[in-house]
Amino acid sequence: xxxxxxxxxxxxxxxxxxxxxxxxxxxxxxxxxxxxxxxxxxxxxxxxxxxxxxxxxxxxxxxxxxxxxxxxxxxxxxxxxxxxxxxxxxxxxxxxxxx
Amino acid sequence: xxxxxxxxxxxxxxxxxxxxxxxxxxxxxxxxxxxxxxxxxxxxxxxxxxxxxxxxxxxxxxxxxxxxxxxxxxxxxxxxxxxxxxxxxxxxxxxxxxxxxxxxxxxxxxxxxxxxxxxxxxxxxxxxxxxxxxxxxxxxxxxxxxxxxxxxxxxxxxxxxxxxxxxxxxxxxxxxxxxxxxxxxxxxxxxxxxxxxxxxxxxxxxxxxxxxxxxxxxxxxxxxxxxxxxxxxxxxxxxxxxxxxxxxxxxxxxxxxxxxxxxxxxxxxxxxxxxxxxxxxxxxxxxxxxxxxxxxxxxxxxxxxxxxxxxxxxxxxxxxxxxxxxxxxxxxxxxxxxxxxxxxxxxxxxxxxxxxxxxxxxxxxxxxxxxxxxxxxxxxxxxxxxxxxxxxxxxxxxxxxxxxxxxxxxxxxxxxxxxxxxxxxxxxxxxxxxxxxxxxxxxxxxxxxxxxxxxxxxxxxxxxxxxxxxxxxxxxxxxxxxxxxxx
Numbered sequence: 001x002x003x004x005x006x007x008x009x010x011x012x013x014x015x016x017x018x019x020x021x022x023x024x025x026x027x028x029x030x031x032x033x034x035x036x037x038x039x040x041x042x043x044x045x046x047x048x049x050x051x052x053x054x055x056x057x058x059x060x061x062x063x064x065x066x067x068x069x070x071x072x073x074x075x076x077x078x079x080x081x082x083x084x085x086x087x088x089x090x091x092x093x094x095x096x097x098x099x
Numbered sequence: 100x101x102x103x104x105x106x107x108x109x110x111x112x113x114x115x116x117x118x119x120x121x122x123x124x125x126x127x128x129x130x131x132x133x134x135x136x137x138x139x140x141x142x143x144x145x146x147x148x149x150x151x152x153x154x155x156x157x158x159x160x161x162x163x164x165x166x167x168x169x170x171x172x173x174x175x176x177x178x179x180x181x182x183x184x185x186x187x188x189x190x191x192x193x194x195x196x197x198x199x200x201x202x203x204x205x206x207x208x209x210x211x212x213x214x215x216x217x218x219x220x221x222x223x224x225x226x227x228x229x230x231x232x233x234x235x236x237x238x239x240x241x242x243x244x245x246x247x248x249x250x251x252x253x254x255x256x257x258x259x260x261x262x263x264x265x266x267x268x269x270x271x272x273x274x275x276x277x278x279x280x281x282x283x284x285x286x287x288x289x290x291x292x293x294x295x296x297x298x299x300x301x302x303x304x305x306x307x308x309x310x311x312x313x314x315x316x317x318x319x320x321x322x323x324x325x326x327x328x329x330x331x332x333x334x335x336x337x338x339x340x341x342x343x344x345x346x347x348x349x350x351x352x353x354x355x356x357x358x359x360x361x362x363x364x365x366x367x368x369x370x371x372x373x374x375x376x377x378x379x380x381x382x383x384x385x386x387x388x389x390x391x392x393x394x395x396x397x398x399x400x401x402x403x404x405x406x407x408x409x410x411x412x413x414x415x416x417x418x419x420x421x422x423x424x425x426x427x428x429x430x431x432x433x434x435x436x437x438x439x440x441x442x443x444x445x446x447x448x449x450x451x452x453x454x455x456x457x458x459x460x461x462x463x464x465x466x467x468x469x470x471x472x473x474x475x476x477x478x479x480x481x482x483x484x485x486x487x488x489x490x491x492x493x494x495x496x497x498x499x500x501x502x503x504x505x506x507x508x509x510x511x512x513x514x515x516x517x518x519x520x521x522x523x524x525x526x527x528x529x530x531x532x533x534x535x536x537x538x539x540x541x542x543x544x545x546x547x548x549x550x551x552x553x554x555x556x557x558x559x560x561x562x563x564x565x566x567x568x569x570x571x572x573x574x575x576x577x578x579x580x581x582x583x584x585x586x
Contacts, residue, residue, distance in 0.1 A: 008458070015416065015461045016423065016438070017454060018446030030455055031462065033517045038405040038472065044479050051477035052484060054308050055294040055533030057340055057558065066334035078201035084430035091425050096437045 002035045003028060100124070102131050102174070103264025107321045110173050110267065114161060121157035121172035125150045125216050128174040132218055132265035139241045139250070141259040143179050145219035146186045150174075153216045160214075168214030169328060175210055176266035178257045179220040180227050181312065182301040183207055186217075190303050191225040191235040191253075194448035197428045204301020205336065206270055206312045206329040213328045218266060221256030225450045226419065227272055227305045229253050230280060230522055233513050234452040241509070244286060244549060248506040251281030254315070258285040261315045268325050269315040274305050275407050276501070276526025278313045279538040283501035283551025286540050288322045288568065289315050293559050294533030295340035297326070298333030306414035307338075309407075309530050318577050319539060319569040323347035326561065342559050350562055351569040356389030358567065361494035365400040366525055371504045377550045378500050381541040384574045385498065385567065395490050395497070399482040400528055404520055406483065407527040409463050409476035416460030422448065455516060484532040487555070496563055497555040500525050501538045505548035525553060535561045539568035542575060 008028045012019050019027070076089055085092040100119060113119050119127075129147050136142050160167040177183060180190045182200035189195045203211075211217065224234035232240040232255030240255040242248040243263040250259040254271030258281035261269050271278040273291040282289025290313045297312045304310060314325035330344045362382060367375065386392050424430035424444030432443035449457065463472035490497060502522060512519045529536035535558070538551035552571065556564040 003462070007462075011458050011462045011465065014465060015457050016420070016441040016445050017449070017457065018442040020446065023454075027455065027458055030516050031459060034408060034455075034459060034520070037517055037520075038409060041402055041405045041409075041472075041475050041479055044399065044402045044475075044482060046475065046478035046482060049478050049481035049485065051474055052481035053477055054338075055484075055558075057295065057342070059341060063341055064337035074201055081201060082198055082428045083426055084424060084428055093425055094434060094437050094440050 001028070001032050003031050100127065102128055105267050106318055107170065107173050107267060107324050111171060114167070114172050121154035121161070121167075121216065122151060124172050124174065125154035128216075128265075129218055132260070135263055135265050138246065139243050139259045139263055140238050141221055141240050141256040141263060141265065142176065142219045143189060143222050143237055143256070144187055146183065146217055149186060150216045150218050153211055157214050157216070168212065169324060170210060171214030173215050173267050175215045175217050176219060176221045176257055176260040176269040177207060177217055178223050178254050178269070178271045180223060180272055180303040181207060181270055182303065183217065183220065186220065188220065188303075189237070190227070191223045191237060192448065192450070192453070193236040194422050194429050194444075195427060196236070202301065204312075205298040205333045207301065209329050210270070210325075221254070221260055221269060223256055224253035225453050226303065226415070227253040227274060227277055228415070228452050228456055230276070230519050231507070231512065232256065232281070233509065234450055236450055239509060242285060242506050244547065245506060248508055248548070249284065251284035251506065253277040255281045257315050258282050258287055258289065261285070261287045261317060267316070268321055270312060270329075271315055272302055273311045273313055273530065274309045274411060275530050276523045278311070278315065279501050279526050279536060279551065279553060280523070282315060282538040284506035284549065286543070286549030287315055287317055288319050288537065288539055289313065289551075290322050290326055290537040291529070291535065292326055292330065292561055293340070293535045295338050296330050296535070296559065296561070298336040298339040300333055300335035304418040306411040307418065308414060309411055319565055319572050320348055320351055322537070323351065323565045340559070345562055347561060347565050350566055353570050353573050355385065355567055355570045358390045358496060358563065359494040360385060360390050360392045361395035361490050361497045362392060363397045363400070363490075363497060363499055364394050365397050366499040369503050370500055373544045374500055374502070374504055374550050377542040377544070378552055381552045381571055381575065382498055384571055388570055393494065395494060397486040397490060397528065399479065399486050400524070402479045403483055403528045403531060404524055406476045406479040407523070407531060408459065408520055409472050410480060410531075412456045412460030413464050413473050414460070416457045416464065419453065419457055452516070480531050483528055487532045487534055491557045495556070496567055498567075499553045499555065501551040501553045502526075505544055505550055529555050534558055535564050537564055537568060539571055540575060540577075541571065
């Protein structure tokens with residue numbers, strides 16, 4: 001096994017995922033199977049290449065910039081319309097600062 | 100009118116000859132789609148108000164003698180990971196069950212500007228993660244050709260709607276094969292254009308360096324027309340390409356004489372015998388038409404699945420972090436602290452496949468593993484891209500299978516994630532390289548299951564890809580005969 005159940009719980013914590021019941025054990029088995037397959041990558045000789053982060057095309061340096069012309073923003077009401085809880089123009093969340 | 104066999108040209112002729120109005124067609128298409136949906140679950144919800152409003156505008160344009168646009172009155176379905184202003188967009192997830200976007204994706208806006216009439220939103224694997232459409236929170240889609248089988252995924256609903264005839268064309272999204280594989284399974288045409296050819300603005304992000312929007316259609320010409328409408332630079336997506344968009348339909352004359360085709364030997368190893376025979380027959384058709392076929396090698400193919408499932412999940416773990424119960428409609432178990440609220444919402448909201456991928460992506464990016472997994476995968480991605488660049492020195496296009504097998508049975512692979520991932524082998528390579536690739540129907544197995552041939556070309560050379568697909572279609576026939584009969 002490449003990954004322990006303790007590591008699964010640690011990664012779930014990093015991922016902000018609450019695991020319940022047998023989920024941790026199941027994920028451990030699944031991730032293990034996938035990671036074993038992924039080990040194949042060690043066979044590949046990559047000494048002659050640079051990491052490829054993006055599909056890039058020939059373009060001018062400023063090609064990704066739009067003209068600097070003001071456009072109307074979405075607006076507060078539209079941007080917040082899907083919030084599960086809101087008030088006074090803000091998203092409401094459980095208290096994060098102790099008194 | 101026979102809605103299930105309409106083409107874009109057919110709609111245009113009927114409209115301009117006043118055999119039907121856009122409003123009549125929209126009303127009839129909505130009725131037909133709603134009636135047929137029980138057979139497949141292809142649509143998650145319909146957008147009748149928006150469709151009828153758009154159709155009315157087309158009718159007004161026709162009445163005034165104006166050009167109503169290249170897609171005037173054409174019934175369109177849109178995968179539910181592509182946002183539509185005022186029309187619910189769920190991404191196949193419980194987490195977004197009630198989400199109503201405040202803006203339109205650029206591809207959606209362009210479709211409508213060209214006269215397209217959006218009937219509704221189609222089912223898909225949750226956040227486009229899956230190869231069978233069984234990961235939707237709103238139930239699987241059944242393949243219209245064989246209802247006990249999957250339509251493929253993740254754009255299974257869009258492929259099924261077009262195959263079933265409840266939409267003339269549809270939009271899907273493809274990250275590792277999510278347009279081509281369902282197109283192959285359902286017997287329709289599915290196109291993944293060059294990375295950056297179509298704006299991703301409004302496409303819910305899964306893996307940003309791999310995500311594409313592309314069309315489904317029953318004919319190659321219709322797919323080419325839709326791509327022409329949605330392609331091109333968009334200031335809202337800085338990765339969209341400025342390269343001019345040619346008229347993709349202009350060179351569809353059946354003449355492919357002298358084109359050099361490469362057949363990658365690594366792609367012919369693990370095919371089921373029937374799929375292999377159908378692909379061989381398709382290649383033979385192209386040879387008879389004057390193409391020069393030679394065997395080529397793409398040696399890094401063996402590493403593609405491992406490479407893809409590191410890069411795609413790493414990007415997904417970051418992109419999906421935003422679904423935390425603060426902004427997007429669903430929040431569960433308020434909890435004592437903010438962190439608890441995040442964890443409860445995500446733990447209860449995401450389905451098993453999303454959790455698996457978020458976990459894998461977080462793991463490969465976590466301290467101590469980054470170089471061994473993520474950096475290594477990015478280097479292997481460069482090897483895969485180089486394989487294609489080398490091959491395209493020798494050949495104009497690569498022809499290959501889309502999937503090692505035709506549509507499998509519902510439930511057959513759902514408990515074995517590795518087996519499910521391995522079935523993406525032939526589509527993932529093109530995605531990693533960012534080149535245009537498509538699936539075009541290439542025949543049926545003895546059981547009547549469609550098999551698609553994949554055609555891959557150089558960056559921005561969609562024209563050659565469409566020419567070859569069109570030439571094959573002229574011989575093999577349009578789409579799946581059985582589906583059309585039933586439709």
